[in-house]
Amino acid sequence: MHMVSALVAPAAAGAMYACSAAAGGYSVKKVRLECDPQKMPAAAVMTAFVFAAQMINFTIPGTGSSGHLSGALLLAAVLGPFAGFLSMIGILLVQCLLFADGGLLALGCNIWNMAFYGCFIGGFMIWRPMMRAGASKGKIALASIVGSIVTLQLGAFSVTLETLVSGITDLPFQAFVSAMQPIHLVIGLAEGLITAVVLCFVHEVKPEMLWGIEKEENRSRLSLGKTVVILAAVTIIAGGGLSLVSSDYPDGLEWSVERAAGDAELTAAGAVYESEARIQEMTAILPDYSFRNIDSAIGTSFSGIIGSLAAAGLCIFSGYWMSRTQKIR
Numbered sequence: 001m002h003m004v005s006a007l008v009a010p011a012a013a014g015a016m017y018a019c020s021a022a023a024g025g026y027s028v029k030k031v032r033l034e035c036d037p038q039k040m041p042a043a044a045v046m047t048a049f050v051f052a053a054q055m056i057n058f059t060i061p062g063t064g065s066s067g068h069l070s071g072a073l074l075l076a077a078v079l080g081p082f083a084g085f086l087s088m089i090g091i092l093l094v095q096c097l098l099f100a101d102g103g104l105l106a107l108g109c110n111i112w113n114m115a116f117y118g119c120f121i122g123g124f125m126i127w128r129p130m131m132r133a134g135a136s137k138g139k140i141a142l143a144s145i146v147g148s149i150v151t152l153q154l155g156a157f158s159v160t161l162e163t164l165v166s167g168i169t170d171l172p173f174q175a176f177v178s179a180m181q182p183i184h185l186v187i188g189l190a191e192g193l194i195t196a197v198v199l200c201f202v203h204e205v206k207p208e209m210l211w212g213i214e215k216e217e218n219r220s221r222l223s224l225g226k227t228v229v230i231l232a233a234v235t236i237i238a239g240g241g242l243s244l245v246s247s248d249y250p251d252g253l254e255w256s257v258e259r260a261a262g263d264a265e266l267t268a269a270g271a272v273y274e275s276e277a278r279i280q281e282m283t284a285i286l287p288d289y290s291f292r293n294i295d296s297a298i299g300t301s302f303s304g305i306i307g308s309l310a311a312a313g314l315c316i317f318s319g320y321w322m323s324r325t326q327k328i329r
Helices: 010-034 037-054 072-079 081-099 107-131 137-165 173-205 224-240 252-261 271-283 297-328
Strands: 058-060 065-067
Touching (some): 010 081, 010 107, 010 297, 037 072, 037 081, 058 173, 065 252, 072 081, 072 107, 072 137, 081 107, 081 271, 081 297, 137 173, 137 252, 173 224, 173 252, 224 297
16 A cells, blocks of 8 residues: 555645654654563564565455555554554665555555554554453454454555545546445455554464553463574565465556556655655666566565665664663653
8 A cells, every 4th residue: 555656746745744744753753662672673673574575466366456564563562552552663764765555655654554454543542452351362352353454444545535635536536435435344354464463473472462451371482592493484475475376466456456446556746756766776786576687586585685674773773772861861
């Protein structure tokens, strides 16, 4: 659901940047107060995992469309909503700048649509209330599915509102929303099932890693180090291997744009759009997750691994910076 810049007007984009920046700034404040260096390996590997998982598009049968994991609820359930939101910002920033996935002008929109609802609505209003009396596989699965569906529906509807206030006449609101909501309902269900599998695994082997669960008897089957190693291995397999079999169908947003406008690739003219395109062209070392001017599967695998490392590295750097500023204060 990465919006391209042509889907949003500069004024609307600026407003969404402000909203996302405000949420991000408050999250930094909260995480800095609670910063625990011992949680950094888990935070880094989960951030890398979500980046790699987002590269795997799965086909939505009978639609000619595909979807991929958003991961915001997953990160909120492990890291907490505030740290999860900051990790999602890092993921989206790496995708935007290094791989030109999502427009730079639309980055504020993408952070809000893909991270805000999953982390804060999904984390605080769905995940934590359902886990307050203790966790079980059934409750984790239910919270994952309900949370993913609800927050993805909110994100999809936000996309349609952002194009509406931007005056994108190629996307009539009724036609656009009629395409966006049903396809993202199915994608949300799929994301919920994937999220449930991952969180049930974490709960089985290292329940202390999950956020918002009342203290349970220590029954970890694996150490934190072994759990992190397993998740890191899955991340490498997903980013470097499974990304090669990703669906070629357009994702839910592209599919909906094509249904509403008759063309999946809308364009926009103006100095702002030209400037942000030039910046992305300079920063995108692997545009569209491939080597420049080279059609090779190796580029996709390389992108998956490099992107995962970059997202994890950004997470570690941010955590180190916050722990240092916490000590100074």
